[in-house]
Amino acid sequence: MGGKETLDLEALIRDPRTYGGGGDGPSKPVDTGEPAEKIRTPEASPSPVREGSQSTGFDDQDLMELKSAVDAIFDARKEDGSHEPVEDEPSSPRASSEVVSLGDLPLEEFSLEDVPPEEGPSEDDVLPEDALPEDVPLSSPVPEPHAPSRATRWSSGAGEGDDSEACVTDVGDLGFYSELILPKAATFDVEEFNIKRSTHHDALGVNTLPPEIDQLWAESVPAITEEARAVVAAKKKQTPLGFLSKIESIGSKTQHKSKIEEYDPEVHGPLVDLTFTPPPDVEEVELYPVNEPYAFVRISYDNASHEYSYDVLEPELTAAETELLAEIKERLFERLDISTKDLTREGARKILRDLSDEILTDFGITLTPLSREKIYYTIERDFLGDGLIDAIMYDTYIEDISCDGLDNPIFIFHSGYESIKTNRMYTDAVELDSFVTKLAQRAGKYISIADPILDATMSDGSRIQMTLGKEVTAHGSTFTIRKFKDEPITPTDLIGWGTFSPLSVAFLWLAVEAGKSAIFAGGTASGKTTALNAISLFIPPQAKIVSLEDTRELKLPHSNWIPSVTRESFDTEGKGSIDMYELLRAALRQRPEYMCVGEVRGAEAQTLFQAMSTGHVTYATMHADSVASVVHRLENPPLDVPRNMLNALDVVCIQVQARIGGQRIRRNKQIIEILDIDPRTNELITNEVFSWNQATDEIRYSGKSYILESIIEAKGWSEARMREELKRRQEILEWMRVKNIRHYQDVSKMLISYFRDADTVIGAVRKDLYGNGDGE
Missing domain, CATH: 3.40.50.300 (P-loop containing nucleotide triphosphate hydrolases)
Structure with missing residues (x-):
């Protein structure tokens, strides 16, 4: 052997960092059983690497000898069935980490053929091992001083530079070492297809599928027609609404002697006054219906305070109509009872109107169609709907509804205007507590002073969080509703x-x-x-x-x-x-x-x-x-x-x-x-x-x-x-x-049709997009 230094290959397999891989202290000698002709040590190469050079500590002959020795050890382990990882010494800094045997890695990936040939740096060009950063693998190019790193390393919050707590590293940081533990990545450019919104394609038509898709769908799975969807929507609207939908009349329904004139907006005028006289520095931004003809929403902007406001517009009752409404409600409570019989929304609405007509007949009161419709709407809103927030619940642009307590305006989160204050507010503690209790009952849950916090799901799928009284919230009962979209996002x-x-x-x-x-x-x-x-x-x-x-x-x-x-x-x-x-x-x-x-x-x-x-x-x-x-x-x-x-x-x-x-x-x-x-x-x-x-x-x-x-x-x-x-x-x-x-x-x-017959679907799509089916 002539006194030559040898490669300890077992130590190298146990920890690849033991030779020039960024570990602490000097490199260990490596023994392959064969002479190593050009083993460089830190003492023999004190000079830094010149700009643009790259060194691994091995020359080409060393790498070929190392590969042969590793192959021999792998073959020996394969023959005797020994593939167990070699455990670290107790004093090793990696003793607590999971050790992966290099023998478990695929041999075809342990290849040195992809290493770029060195340009022949001299021994004086090799960087001392203690000058290498700990996280730079042996085969990676040495970064220039103060050069920014290409990939970002996230730290767990430990001291800066402390890699012992790091949890994530980008594959780009691994350099050549990534080929030892990872398969090859697909590295190719992909054409990004994106139709500009200003092109003529936006006017191709809406909500229509090509006939090829319809035919393919009909042959494979039952077609979803507009009629079938209408049936599903009708069934959804008829979903029982909890205890308020389980009402029935105790007395028999009497036939009215005189026919009641039905409300007609064309004949009797609108229920809601939409005229708007803005205060100074306030302008109307948007006005749209949410439950036409009963409820509208006006969004305005205050240029002085730079705030939006959300105003719910509903039928306004006169003093006499308000007094009559209170009397009808009291009589309804006397005549209604809770029943186990399920009623649809429309059925419950008819019962309320019939009973209200009976009450008015008993009092001998005759109302104009406009006044009667306003009173009936308010009764249905309070008995079957969601009271003060009923119109807001109809607004499809609302994501969240938040009541922060008594004498505080209700806030909503609008998809177009974000968080806005509304003109709705609870001023009666009993009314607010009653509404929160009703929401809990509709959700099939129970809330009380003993257990004043509740999470529940409303009948339409919206999530609601409630508190009752001042037990846990200083301003009284609260509720926050996260509205559920009827149609999921696609x-x-x-x-x-x-x-x-x-x-x-x-x-x-x-x-x-x-x-x-x-x-x-x-x-x-x-x-x-x-x-x-x-x-x-x-x-x-x-x-x-x-x-x-x-x-x-x-x-x-x-x-x-x-x-x-x-x-x-x-x-x-x-x-x-x-x-x-x-x-x-x-x-x-x-x-x-x-x-x-x-x-x-x-x-x-x-x-x-x-x-x-x-x-x-x-x-x-x-x-x-x-x-x-x-x-x-x-x-x-x-x-x-x-x-x-x-x-x-x-x-x-x-x-x-x-x-x-x-x-x-x-x-x-x-x-x-x-x-x-x-x-x-x-x-x-x-x-x-x-x-x-x-x-x-x-x-x-x-x-x-x-x-x-x-x-x-x-x-x-x-x-x-x-x-x-x-x-x-x-x-x-x-x-x-x-x-x-x-x-x-x-x-x-569309997706299922593509899954079953991709060529037919893409042919129909390309024909519609390009006028032919070749994608050009």
């Missing part, structure tokens, strides 16, 4: 609003079909559940889905879908409660192919990741603003998910709520792939596929995706075929946007 809406780009939605479409699990993270009201519901439409039509929620928000068109919700206890001891963890355990016994979890925030997180690890595709939401925040929340109480389970997750979508030009918008900030765990640092390796640029309001594709590469390999596609598939799906999504195909049933119809 991918067409997300693209139309600019929340996602057509290419990013096409990417998620492919990922869902390929069975990739995802978490939608973001702040409050950033659109997490909305995005989850929209992307879930891409789930194959016959797949079994189980959803788990605290309150029903998801709405899917799939027939093989089990929606499940949690249940609170029946008493103060917690008996009979069913939480998310129990629902998840039950769901795993139902053999679902896809699971949708409303929000991950408790002990169910471990079971959720166990489900991911066992092949159940899972989609969930979480409150977090970055991948690092997601990891920290998952790893810490009460979730406590071990880091080695996190690589079962495939995609994280970060949603944000931001402002551009003074307008509030929701955007998909990032789509990030979760790749693996770095065995050296125990950090989660990620790859950013899409990112949102707030300055230009554009969602950009990074050009590299490991998920697309895995789909290419699984389906046996070429890169050209993948480009074509992404283009096809972008064309379909953009075609639905310009054709205004927004209803979730119609969007689902």
